[in-house]
Amino acid sequence: MMRGIFLYLSICFLVLSAKAQLKSPEEFLGYKIGSRYTPHWKIVNYFNYVAANAPASVKLQQYGETNEGRSLLLAFISSSENIQQLESIRMNNLRLANLAKDKAAPSEENAPALVWLSYNVHGNETSSSEAALMTIWALVDPSNTRTKEWLKNTVVIIDPCINPDGRDRYVNWFNSVVGKNANPLRISREHREPWPGGRTNHYNFDLNRDWAWQTQVESRQRIKVYNEWMPQIHVDYHEQGVNEPYYFAPAAQPYHDVITPWQRDFQVTIGKNHAKYFDANGWLYFTKEVFDLYYPSYGDTYPTYNGAIGMTYEQGGGGAGGAAVINDEGDTLTLLDRATHHFTTSLSTIEIASLNAGKLVKEFRKFFNDAVSSGTGEYKTYVIKNNLKDIERIGSLLDLLDKNGIQYNAGSGSGKGYNYNTGKEESFSMNNDILISSLQPRSAMVKVLFEPKGRLVDSATYDITAWSLPYAYGLTGYASRDRLNAGTTITKRKVVNEETNYGYVIPWNGIQTVKTVGQLLQKGILLRFSENPFEVNGNKFDRGAILVLKTANKSLGNNLWNEVRKTADANNVKLFSVTTGFVDKGYDFGSDKVHPFKAPKVVLLTGEGIGSNAAGEIWHFFEQQIDYPIMLVNVSDIGRINFNETDVIIMPDGNYKFLTDKVQTEAFKEWINKGGRVVALEGAVGALSKAEFGIKIKKGDEPEKKDEKETYEVLKKFEERERDFIPTITPGSIYKVELDNTHPLAFGYPDYYYTLKMDDNVYDFIKEGGWNVGVIKKDNQVAGFVGSKLKNKLKDGLVFGVQQMGNGTISYLTDNIMFRNFWENGKLMFCNAVFLVGQ
Ligand SMILES: [Zn+2]
16 A cells, blocks of 8 residues: 555656656657657657646647648647637637627737747648747747747747648658668759659648648648638748758738738848848848749738738758758758758747737738728629529639638629629629628738739749639629628528439539539449530520430439439539420430430549649549549559550640650550540640640741841840740730530530630641630730730630540640639539540
């Protein structure tokens, strides 16, 4: 008994003394930070340890899980007073932003500043999660009195790793190839990361392009919490090439014009604070160059458009950084150096926030008060027509607005405004249409996402220059300078389908329809699609409408209709029951204009030589959006594909070296001739064109006579060399494409489509053996930036086409209609190519 009590007391003593001596990362992990890579599970362990042993100053929240099952964490660190009332701090902060549901008055005086630090969004930019370990330790280390002072008026929110799957892909690879001692020479294999690299998440998405769109599970879970907190400062930690000095705020031009003078000014204040520490250590840095604030889906712009000071910090390193690397100047850059720099800006950011906490909160409140009282920009209301045929596209748009906390209503009556489709000011009527007011808390975000043409102050941006949602979602809309009255709230459609004895028709409306169709096909149900419009039982149906009939589905008996209804109900897709195959207008169901089709077996080419993002977009779309099986095959194994068991081969952007091999090309052609169907995108179209498959890149028209300006154009200034390439680029601008929507590739579309043009290629019209389904006529640019020299080239050419080859087809999609999975309106065309074309 005595022994038992003694043992109990000893354990108590051990526990107490452990608490008294909170362990640093080095003590906990057993090595000095920077001396090796910390795998994600150990980062999680340390954060858990700190939260468990310093509960008064740290609160840990697991906000989600990645595709590969790793934890996503947030640590809230502040004074014990603040941590005790964390929830009321959060609520008060939402009230400051006019975002709280309770409408209670906020208190500005004692509100702490919220500083949110996001580490390692790009998985192979690894020093930042190591810096996160150093940062949390500096904040909780009992002997660090300086940070305790800051935490009195500041709450620090640390996300130690936004992209754990990517980070571990890099770290596990690096640890598997590094020798006993790290080799700093860049030619050694530990600096040569293999395809697809650790930058992206599981599906090879760049999470730092996904903040607004939230196509990825990591983004969706994180931004939900982000929007429940709304920090005053957000920092996104990155790495760049090993020769680059450190980069911090202020950012480069172009700045979007919704960014306020206060947001610009405070970037300078922060930058100067960092400079103080970097100067003291003799570390090199640059500001105001390269990293601009325009595209809304970054970790700096998204927070900025949501009222914060949003910033990107960049350290030299990345995938080529290894544990140590010799740069071009002959210096050795170590993981410890990299982590230390990020750690320094982390503390400097918290310090400057604390010194200006009152002002940060005041300006934050002003940002949202101005938004609610006067809106942002010239347009006060954006109107989206609530057309029945657009029901699925509208559903996707409303989901996007919900994910971003943007408010909308339904409205009727009349108005006038800019018609996105005609480009003119027009009058219009509204009948329960969707109204998005500019006068709301997230007014800046509304303007950025909806304005027809953004104003670019500098064309040398880092990313695409146009994304206006009515174009991206293929919707009819107006931007009005008037405050239009929105009456009722919108109730989203909930479908419950009726029974049938004869058959169902499913209008070919969008992605939910495709998902339903894909699931029915997988159940072995044979479907048909009508290539012509028809009318039956009082309903009109457009081209591409899907028919489910008893014929060829007898094996399912009466269960057929239950299965169809269950699947459609689950996807919220409306079925139209029909009682006869004798149509009132159009072709009867037995006509050869009605095409039966079964579940295609689909192969996606992937691996070295293929664009990893491009392949990932398709992989993710199949698995996570339409839930249809797809087999990924490395393009180097093309010779091993069992062509007899393959219906569709998808070729994402890539260089396709196999097309320079005669034998492999012939085998590929033979499969197509026998009925194989190819879907080729972007660079794949170029590769097929070089291999003489029958499509040709259009050459630019030579201007006939040079004017004086053009003659002297070659005399350019050395100082302006970085701008030289601008006349020949299109960094993602929007073009209007004319569609032949009688072809299956364009079913479900009107006779036009807005495409995001990413490169300078259009193709010659197909003269025979194919169809020019989508073409750019004249100069049909709608929004965004296009270099002056390209304007002439990007006209009168093919963008989408289908070539018949024997019994097979090749669908040419020369633009990336699946871009980042956010260009919603391209997805149906992609599905047309996979499921309908060539059937
Ligand atoms: Zn990065």
